[in-house]
Amino acid sequence: MKLAVASGKGGTGKTTVSVSLAITMAQRKRVAFLDCDVEEPNGHLMLNPVLQHKEMVAVLVPEIDEQKCDSCGYCAEICAFHALAVLPGNTLVFPEMCHACGGCWNFCPKQAITPVDNYIGVVEEGRAEKVRFVHGRLNVGVAMSPPLIRAVKAKAKNDELTIIDVPPGTSCPAVKSVEGVDFCILVTEPTPFGLHDLDLAVQVLHQLKIPCGVVINRSDGLDLTVEEYCGRCKIPVLQKIPLDREVAEGYAAGIPAVLVKKEWGELFSELMDKVEEVVSS
Amino acid sequence: MKIAVSAQGVSLKDPVDPRFGRCRHFVVYDSDTGSLTAVANPSGETSGGAGIQTAQLLVNQAVGAVLVGNVGPNAFKVLNAAGIKVYGGIKGNVENSLELFKEKKLNLMSDPNVSSHAGMRG
Incomplete structure (x- = not known):
């Protein structure tokens, strides 16, 4: 199964959830963690993988033969x-504007244009104990991340539970990251901002026809506005994660929630059970 | 020489537009013949690359100089490569700006003065 962890709003706890879920599930089955937030990957800070393999990723851009160009x-x-x-x-040529559509090099009347590689970043792979780890790192100054996200996602294998850490927002990088997944966990926080951006993410997922459910992070135990919203949109609330100072301190020190509080393993197991229940129904 | 002014309208009395890539029109004054024409800029609603496209428009119009408020890096690169001189700091309407140009009171720019996307609405 391919499972995305997204949010709309940044800083709601995507990495907290995806990392802890990966560690918890890796005790039971084969798990791959794909960090698709290639503009600012942070999964490695929590999982500390040993990176064994690195490959450069390029997109095609036009190169002009000045001899042939009229x-x-x-x-x-x-x-x-x-x-x-x-x-x-x-x-x-402005390579940063190019989307590699191939129009110019296919239709130049003088055949003066050839596609050449423009390197935009790297994909790195390794292991974090039982979790297979993959992430992408976009080169500084590159604006277009979807081709690199595609390269990270190409590392997914069918016989694993693939957990994708999605970049925040609802634009191309987030859409590219969730495309083709079986289910999307939306992590939100019980704040007006959290709810506003949750709604944007829900609208995107509905258009993409991807089933989703909500995890309320830093829950105050009430979360009435979020619950009311989910009820209205018929989206299941899959889990609530309490606001916890120790977990927050652990996060700041790069320690996953589930390793700060071993008893939270149950919380993430339950989350996965609910996801499987929704997906199979 | 043809001198283009980024403008919100098509006449001498129309206010200038401080944006380059997303200005509505260029009012083009030909200093050799004294003639005045207006060129619509279709790049206002384009999602990206407005500066490049607008600079290309001026290259195609064989303009020798352009008077602007702001110009970004990509547009400047094209204008510079094409040898089109860029003068900054226009204010008021098109006529005032052409007067300032004739009196040599506008700055010849050697670098872009705003970052990419500075003229995007919203």
């Missing part, structure tokens, strides 16, 4: 992303 301007005209500017005798 500055006709067709490439700039058809580029939907404005990644090319054609000046008399000089064609400029």
Whole structure:
């Protein structure tokens, strides 16, 4: 099963939940943890994996052969992303704008354009005790993360429980991370901000037709507004995680919640049971 | 030489637009013939690359100089490579800006003065 842990709002506890869930489930079955928050990965800080394998990830960008180019301007005209500017005798490429659609190198009338690799980041793999660990690291200054997220997700295997730590927000990186999963856990906090962004995430998941359930982190035990929202949208509340100072201190020191409080293993086992119940129903 | 002014309208009396990539129009003054034309800029609603596309528009118009409020890095790179001179600090309407240009009171810019996406609405 492929399971995403997302939130909409940042800082609600995606990593707390995904890391503790991975550690708990790895006692029972094969688990892979994929950190798709390639702009600021942090799963490794909690899981301390030994990274054994690293590969560079590139996207294709156009390269202009100035000998063949006659500055006709067709490439700039058809580029939907404005990644090319054609000046008399000089064609400029803006690799950071390019989406590698291939329009320019396929349709240049002079065949003056060839695709070349533009390296955007790395995928690193290793093990954190029983958990197979994969994450991506986007190069500083690169704006487009989905191709790297795709490369991280390509490391998933069918015979494992794959837990994907999704970047915050509801734009392309989050959409790319949740695409194709069997279920998405949405971690929220009982605050107006948390609820507002939870709703955005729910709307995205509904459009993608991905079933989801909610985990209320830093629960005050009441959480009426979140529960009311979930009731209205017919989304199951899968688990509540109490606000706990020791867990917060552990997080700041890079210690997963489930290792700070061994008894919380039960809490994450229950969460997984509920996810399986919802997925199979 | 053709001099383009980033503007909110099509005439000399229309206010300038401080944004480059997402300005509505360019009012283009030809200093050789004294003629005045307006060029619509379709990049206002584009999702990204407005500066590059707008600079390309001016290259295609064979403009020699552009008078702007702000210009970002990608647009500046294209304008610079095309040899189009960029003058900053325009205010008021198109006519005032052309006067300031003729009196050599505008700064010739050697670098972009805002970051990418500075002219995005919202």
